[in-house]
Amino acid sequence: MLLAMAWRNLQRHGRRTFITAAAMGISVAFVMAMLAYVDGMYRKMADVMINQTTGQLQVAHPDFATQRTMYDTVPDAAARLKTVAALPGVRGASARLYGFALLGGAEQTAGAQLVGVLPEQELELVPMRDRMVSGAWLAPDQTDQIVLGEGLAETLEVAVGDQVVAVTQAADGSLGNALYQVVGVLTSGSVTLDRTGAWLRLKDLQTLLVLPDQAHEITLLSDSLDSRAGDPIVSALVKTVRAALPTDEKHPLSVRPWWVVSPATASMLATSDASAWLILVILFLVAGLGILNTMLMSVFERTKELGVMKALGTRPAKIVQLVLWESLLLSGLACLGGLVLGGVLDWMLVNWGLALTTSSGDRLSTGGVLFDPRIFGVVRADRIVVTVLTLLCVAVVAALWPAFRAARLRPVVAMRDE
Amino acid sequence: MRLLNVALLGLFLTATSASAAETTAETAASDPSITELLDAADDVQRGDHSHATLEMQVKTAHYERTMKMETWAEGTDKTLIRITAPAKDAGVSTLMVGNNIWNYLPKVDRTMKVPAGMMGGSWMGSHFTNDDLVKESRMSEDFDGVITQKPAADGTGQWLIELTAKPDAPVVWGKVLLAINIDKLPTKIEYFDEKGTLVRTMLFTDIQDVQGRQVPMTMTLLPADKPDEFTRLTYLDIDFDTEIPSNIFSLQALKR
Amino acid sequence: MNATPIVTVKDLTRDYQQGTITVRALRGVDLDIATGEFTALMGPSGSGKTTLLNMIGGLDEPTSGTVIIDGQDLNSLDRGQRSDLRLHRIGFVFQSYNLIPVLSAVENAEFVLMLRGLPAAERRARAVETLAAVGLAGMENRRPSELSGGQQQRVAVARAIASKPALVLADEPTANLDSKSGHELIATMAKLNEELGLTFVFATHDPKVMNAARRVVWMEDGKVQRDERK
Ligand SMILES: Nc1ncnc2c1ncn2[C@@H]1O[C@H](COP(=O)(O)OP(=O)(O)OP(=O)(O)O)[C@@H](O)[C@H]1O
Numbered sequence: 001m002l003l004a005m006a007w008r009n010l011q012r013h014g015r016r017t018f019i020t021a022a023a024m025g026i027s028v029a030f031v032m033a034m035l036a037y038v039d040g041m042y043r044k045m046a047d048v049m050i051n052q053t054t055g056q057l058q059v060a061h062p063d064f065a066t067q068r069t070m071y072d073t074v075p076d077a078a079a080r081l082k083t084v085a086a087l088p089g090v091r092g093a094s095a096r097l098y099g100f101a102l103l104g105g106a107e108q109t110a111g112a113q114l115v116g117v118l119p120e121q122e123l124e125l126v127p128m129r130d131r132m133v134s135g136a137w138l139a140p141d142q143t144d145q146i147v148l149g150e151g152l153a154e155t156l157e158v159a160v161g162d163q164v165v166a167v168t169q170a171a172d173g174s175l176g177n178a179l180y181q182v183v184g185v186l187t188s189g190s191v192t193l194d195r196t197g198a199w200l201r202l203k204d205l206q207t208l209l210v211l212p213d214q215a216h217e218i219t220l221l222s223d224s225l226d227s228r229a230g231d232p233i234v235s236a237l238v239k240t241v242r243a244a245l246p247t248d249e250k251h252p253l254s255v256r257p258w259w260v261v262s263p264a265t266a267s268m269l270a271t272s273d274a275s276a277w278l279i280l281v282i283l284f285l286v287a288g289l290g291i292l293n294t295m296l297m298s299v300f301e302r303t304k305e306l307g308v309m310k311a312l313g314t315r316p317a318k319i320v321q322l323v324l325w326e327s328l329l330l331s332g333l334a335c336l337g338g339l340v341l342g343g344v345l346d347w348m349l350v351n352w353g354l355a356l357t358t359s360s361g362d363r364l365s366t367g368g369v370l371f372d373p374r375i376f377g378v379v380r381a382d383r384i385v386v387t388v389l390t391l392l393c394v395a396v397v398a399a400l401w402p403a404f405r406a407a408r409l410r411p412v413v414a415m416r417d418e
Numbered sequence: 419m420r421l422l423n424v425a426l427l428g429l430f431l432t433a434t435s436a437s438a439a440e441t442t443a444e445t446a447a448s449d450p451s452i453t454e455l456l457d458a459a460d461d462v463q464r465g466d467h468s469h470a471t472l473e474m475q476v477k478t479a480h481y482e483r484t485m486k487m488e489t490w491a492e493g494t495d496k497t498l499i500r501i502t503a504p505a506k507d508a509g510v511s512t513l514m515v516g517n518n519i520w521n522y523l524p525k526v527d528r529t530m531k532v533p534a535g536m537m538g539g540s541w542m543g544s545h546f547t548n549d550d551l552v553k554e555s556r557m558s559e560d561f562d563g564v565i566t567q568k569p570a571a572d573g574t575g576q577w578l579i580e581l582t583a584k585p586d587a588p589v590v591w592g593k594v595l596l597a598i599n600i601d602k603l604p605t606k607i608e609y610f611d612e613k614g615t616l617v618r619t620m621l622f623t624d625i626q627d628v629q630g631r632q633v634p635m636t637m638t639l640l641p642a643d644k645p646d647e648f649t650r651l652t653y654l655d656i657d658f659d660t661e662i663p664s665n666i667f668s669l670q671a672l673k674r
Numbered sequence: 675m676n677a678t679p680i681v682t683v684k685d686l687t688r689d690y691q692q693g694t695i696t697v698r699a700l701r702g703v704d705l706d707i708a709t710g711e712f713t714a715l716m717g718p719s720g721s722g723k724t725t726l727l728n729m730i731g732g733l734d735e736p737t738s739g740t741v742i743i744d745g746q747d748l749n750s751l752d753r754g755q756r757s758d759l760r761l762h763r764i765g766f767v768f769q770s771y772n773l774i775p776v777l778s779a780v781e782n783a784e785f786v787l788m789l790r791g792l793p794a795a796e797r798r799a800r801a802v803e804t805l806a807a808v809g810l811a812g813m814e815n816r817r818p819s820e821l822s823g824g825q826q827q828r829v830a831v832a833r834a835i836a837s838k839p840a841l842v843l844a845d846e847p848t849a850n851l852d853s854k855s856g857h858e859l860i861a862t863m864a865k866l867n868e869e870l871g872l873t874f875v876f877a878t879h880d881p882k883v884m885n886a887a888r889r890v891v892w893m894e895d896g897k898v899q900r901d902e903r904k
């Protein structure tokens with residue numbers, strides 16, 4: 001009966017109920033859409049900053065991540081890569097070799113960060129083909145090809161079809177130099193890399209640097225879609241890979257998850273997560289104030305009626321219950337509407353994506369990493385459950401004060417109220 | 419300071435003379451002044467033209483290699499170096515004119531200018547940087563010189579000169595210690611950073627008479643932070659009186 | 675009548691503080707009401723009828739003096755206990771607007787039974803029965819807004835008596851009714867008094883109530899002036 005009363009009380013002021021519920025429902029819908037967007041952005045950031053940069057886990061010389069010395073390599077890279085690539089739970093594996101070189105076009109020269117890659121395997125980690133501004137990605141069976149970052153190509157004033165010279169100090173102290181054919185120009189997703197990055201076959205870079213069959217990293221992807229430090233799937237795979245790669249003193253190897261390789265990335269992703277929750281808090285504060293206002297008004301209007309109820313012997317706890325039921329019903333209604341609307345928004349975000357353009361340009365940049373502006377939503381059930389539960393909790397909390405106010409009414413005083 | 423020139427030509431103190439002159443008052447009248455000492459050292463490279471062959475031995479934690487090279491120099495700011503051995507690097511040539519460096523790479527048949535951002539990089543895998551090859555430190559403006567030790571009356575011992583960077587001077591070195599022998603030839607130069615930590619030491623040894631001049635035939639660079647590493651340059655042959663066609667210091671000639 | 679009174683009021687006073695002025699609404703009221711009585715409290719406006727009724731119903735606390743209901747001194751009870759006492763012993767009919775607007779007639783009638791925790795089917799049956807007793811058979815599902823003033827008051831009476839309280843307190847139940855409705859309501863209550871032996875206490879100006887009452891207590895200036903039994 002209490003529930004029926006609560007329900008009818010809401011109907012009594014249909015328009016007010018509708019407006020409050022609509023406001024809350026829209027909040028829910030927007031929170032859902034925002035979370036889907038933010039999660040989509042995480043996915044993208046994680047993709048760019050983890051998967052495409054460090055990989056989810058990495059096999060490397062223990063000092064390479066911090067020192068980045070040319071000599072801190074993984075020896076017998078081909079064999080080791082084969083071993084780890086065959087492990088269960090490895091979704092992608094590639095080996096990379098890095099080196100600094102002076103690149104020269106016909107007129108201009110510039111320092112470049114060379115990345116030696118396995119053209120096919122690299123595609124499992126990074127969608128290089130989608131990033132080509134012109135030309136094509138490295139052909140696995142062609143030697144002496146190079147793909148340049150957009151900015152670098154501009155600096156060198158070269159285009160697809162041109163040749164560039166690379167000069168570097170090789171591992172044996174000699175002056176390594178080679179001529180490469182520019183086959184492609186790409187935009188890597190990172191501002192810095194676009195300006196300095198150049199990709200060539202692992203084999204070619206090994207030759208240039210005189211580092212035969214060596215790599216600086218074996219980069220792996222797991223099945224995890226998570227972007228939080230301590231991700232259990234990645235942690236488990238780290239153990240598997242460690243077990244599969246015996247190391248000796250002469251060739252020390254470390255197997256590290258991305259959050260150890262790049263703590264800065266981890267803290268950045270964590271910060272974005274925190275800011276998403278901040279938005280939630282603000283939105284729900286607004287929703288909470290809406291409920292508070294509605295319930296206070298409703299209680300205030302019904303002073304006399306509540307006084308009668310108390311005079312008849314209604315216990316205060318029952319009055320509190322009645323008010324809380326009203327609030328819960330109201331927000332439950334709002335949730336239902338919000339879920340429907342939010343579902344529609346989520347569907348649009350997932351299927352169509354949303355391109356937020358910044359005032360400065362058409363790309364989104366976070367911490368020096370450029371993103372494709374179109375972000376596709378990622379819908380997570382746990383997020384929706386949390387959203388709904390949060391709203392219901394807010395509904396209860398916001399209604400507590402009006403409820404207690406109503407419960408404390410003194411019948412004689414209340415009934416005299418006109 | 420053009421370190422490599424020091425080795426190649428014996429040039430090493432030209433720039434310090436001016437500032438040294440200011441401190442002559444401190445030295446006794448009977449002794450040579452800093453100016454005289456430095457002038458004497460200057461004399462080592464007075465020959466305007468030189469042609470030499472030398473060997474460069476580089477030892478690092480990761481490799482040890484020996485290269486042979488042929489050099490031509492005119493004055494203090496035109497130098498051509500051509501690597502003759504080992505075969506892998508043979509033909510690689512470096513041209514230095516003023517503060518610019520070009521490398522010619524025969525394998526790819528290209529000449530490349532070393533950009534400003536890479537001047538701090540190693541030259542040919544040695545402990546010398548590209549900057550060392552060309553950069554003219556303004557010692558006269560940036561350093562104060564003081565003679566801290568003189569040879570004994572019996573002719574043993576040597577001069578020690580301490581050069582201290584003037585406050586706010588835009589120099590890499592905070593302090594430079596020179597040791598000059600009784601024949602007024604440098605034997606050792608120590609380079610310190612602003613904090614007073616030894617960064618590297620140059621040793622000049624094997625002094626020989628070449629065409630009437632005293633020339634240290636071997637110069638060794640010892641990086642202080644890597645005790646097992648060094649770069650050693652040894653003259654195999656040096657000729658101060660040779661004729662050098664002036665067009666040799668050109669990009670066209672570099673490719674030859 | 676019966677020797678043990680259901681209500682005993684002794685030397686009851688009630689002062690209201692209105693700013694700096696103290697209004698003495700009750701100035702020493704002594705009154706016994708026995709089970710089964712049908713009593714009307716009469717008196718000019720401001721004489722303290724409502725105040726006295728509220729004191730008896732435990733809705734308000736006296737300044738001094740005691741109210742004993744069914745052997746329980748109200749001064750010894752806290753608010754919650756008084757609330758329970760009202761729930762279990764007393765039925766209320768107020769002057770107006772005392773139905774819960776969102777509940778239908780039958781739901782209003784069963785409201786007190788619901789509070790008492792009676793099973794839904796049982797209380798519904800009793801509420802329907804009681805509505806019939808007050809002459810509202812067939813109007814169970816109407817909302818208060820769909821009933822006339824007299825019908826509404828009869829629902830209020832049904833609500834007050836459905837739980838079979840020991841005492842029914844009614845404050846000017848006929849004040850807002852037309853004469854015919856007033857008559858019918860009084861007749862209904864008189865019938866309940868006779869048939870079920872329910873104890874009624876009215877505060878009223880209505881001569882129709884006075885005529886129906888078997889005891890009339892006249893009040894003036896916060897005191898009992900006359901106590902007439904017929
Ligand atoms: N809450 C209150 N605050 C101040 N004075 C009050 C309050 N309630 C009642 N009074 C005063 O107490 C006195 C008695 O009031 P009460 O309502 O009992 O009279 P009544 O006999 O019921 O009058 P009526 O016939 O008009 O209903 C009046 O003078 C009234 O003004």
Ligand SMILES: [Mg+2]
Nearest residue numbers: 723724725877
């Ligand atoms: Mg009154």
